[in-house]
Amino acid sequence: MPHLKTFEKSREKSCSVMAERNKIPLFKHLQNDGIVFMPLNENQEKALSNLNTKLQTGEYQTTPLPCLCGSNDDILIASKDRYGLSLDTSLCMNCGLMRSDPYLDEKTLSLFYRDDYRDIYIPAIVEKRREVNLIFRDEYIAGQSIKNFIGDMSHCKTIFEIGCGAGGTLAFFNSLGMTTVGCDYGRAYVEFGLEQGLDIRLGGISQLLELQKGGIRADIVILHHVLEHFRDPVAEINKIAALLSEKGHLFIALPGIFSMRKYYGSLLPFLQNAHVWHFCLKSLDFLMEACGFRQRIGSELIYALYYKIQEDDLKKDWRPRHNVGNDILKYLTNIEKIRWLPTARYLIRKLLPQRTMDV
Numbered sequence: 001m002p003h004l005k006t007f008e009k010s011r012e013k014s015c016s017v018m019a020e021r022n023k024i025p026l027f028k029h030l031q032n033d034g035i036v037f038m039p040l041n042e043n044q045e046k047a048l049s050n051l052n053t054k055l056q057t058g059e060y061q062t063t064p065l066p067c068l069c070g071s072n073d074d075i076l077i078a079s080k081d082r083y084g085l086s087l088d089t090s091l092c093m094n095c096g097l098m099r100s101d102p103y104l105d106e107k108t109l110s111l112f113y114r115d116d117y118r119d120i121y122i123p124a125i126v127e128k129r130r131e132v133n134l135i136f137r138d139e140y141i142a143g144q145s146i147k148n149f150i151g152d153m154s155h156c157k158t159i160f161e162i163g164c165g166a167g168g169t170l171a172f173f174n175s176l177g178m179t180t181v182g183c184d185y186g187r188a189y190v191e192f193g194l195e196q197g198l199d200i201r202l203g204g205i206s207q208l209l210e211l212q213k214g215g216i217r218a219d220i221v222i223l224h225h226v227l228e229h230f231r232d233p234v235a236e237i238n239k240i241a242a243l244l245s246e247k248g249h250l251f252i253a254l255p256g257i258f259s260m261r262k263y264y265g266s267l268l269p270f271l272q273n274a275h276v277w278h279f280c281l282k283s284l285d286f287l288m289e290a291c292g293f294r295q296r297i298g299s300e301l302i303y304a305l306y307y308k309i310q311e312d313d314l315k316k317d318w319r320p321r322h323n324v325g326n327d328i329l330k331y332l333t334n335i336e337k338i339r340w341l342p343t344a345r346y347l348i349r350k351l352l353p354q355r356t357m358d359v
């Protein structure tokens with residue numbers, strides 16, 4: 001494949017040039033210049049300014065985040081995000097995982113989600129009951145999409161959802177006669193869900209591990225736009241494995257790299273400081289297999305369903321089986337070349353009145 005060889009050579013050249021210039025990203029128009037790409041309202045601007053101050057004064061700390069595969073064959077592809085925040089995004093050419101590195105440490109992350117995240121990422125003031133109601137409705141529709149994707153769920157009796165928001169998705173599965181339990185850190189969401197008669201716990205996975213200790217396990221655990229926020233996804237997936245019944249499945253939805261053009265137009269709108277890891281279906285499979293899971297069905301959206309590998313088949317190694325890094329690099333290079341029109345379309349959509357959560 002001559003085209004690929006040319007591409008390889010240009011990559012090597014780019015890498016050496018990059019090293020010489022000390023952290024100039026592969027896509028030079030994504031160098032950190034502090035310019036905000038997203039249309040922001042006054043509240044968002046204020047929240048973003050507060051976050052920047054905390055980062056610059058050292059109140060918020062970042063630490064290096066090496067690739068999960070242990071390789072350092074990285075390419076720095078961008079050094080800013082769509083909010084104009086300084087954010088280095090690296091692509092591991094060994095395994096194809098893309099990540100924010102360095103990234104907020106665990107202590108900072110909990111402060112970020114408590115004090116900053118909502119005001120920056122959710123333009124509406126969701127504490128207003130009306131807005132939570134709209135979020136609940138969108139979550140309910142997401143539940144229908146998940147059901148359509150999975151297909152036959154006649155064997156499913158119990159569903160857990162981590163980061164369930166106001167619980168609309170759980171309400172959908174309740175309507176099918178299933179038992180559901182969720183957890184979320186957003187107090188306003190949890191209170192709304194409780195008012196709807198749902199079993200939602202304030203907090204994270206540890207809230208659901210309490211159920212597991214009591215002998216209650218899930219046939220399906222849902223991670224809907226959550227996995228990409230974990231700094232240590234391996235640790236979190238291992239906890240989730242303990243929540244599942246013997247033949248249980250883990251459903252994952254997240255923004256897939258190969259659907260970037262369709263949903264975001266180009267790389268910059270896709271990059272956001274709340275996302276630590278970025279996946280295509282193959283790199284997600286790679287992570288999941290290293291955690292003891294195998295894909296049942298999946299799409300590049302990403303919607304994917306995983307089951308636990310039996311101990312006999314378990315090979316928890318980190319050897320990638322595909323040249324995913326090159327495929328991703330090629331895709332990103334192509335969409336960045338023709339980014340103007342798709343990106344403009346994305347911006348226009350954002351400028352139209354928004355109902356609920358940002359993506």
Ligand SMILES: [Zn+2]
Pocket residue numbers: 067068069070071092093094095096097
């Ligand atoms: Zn890697």
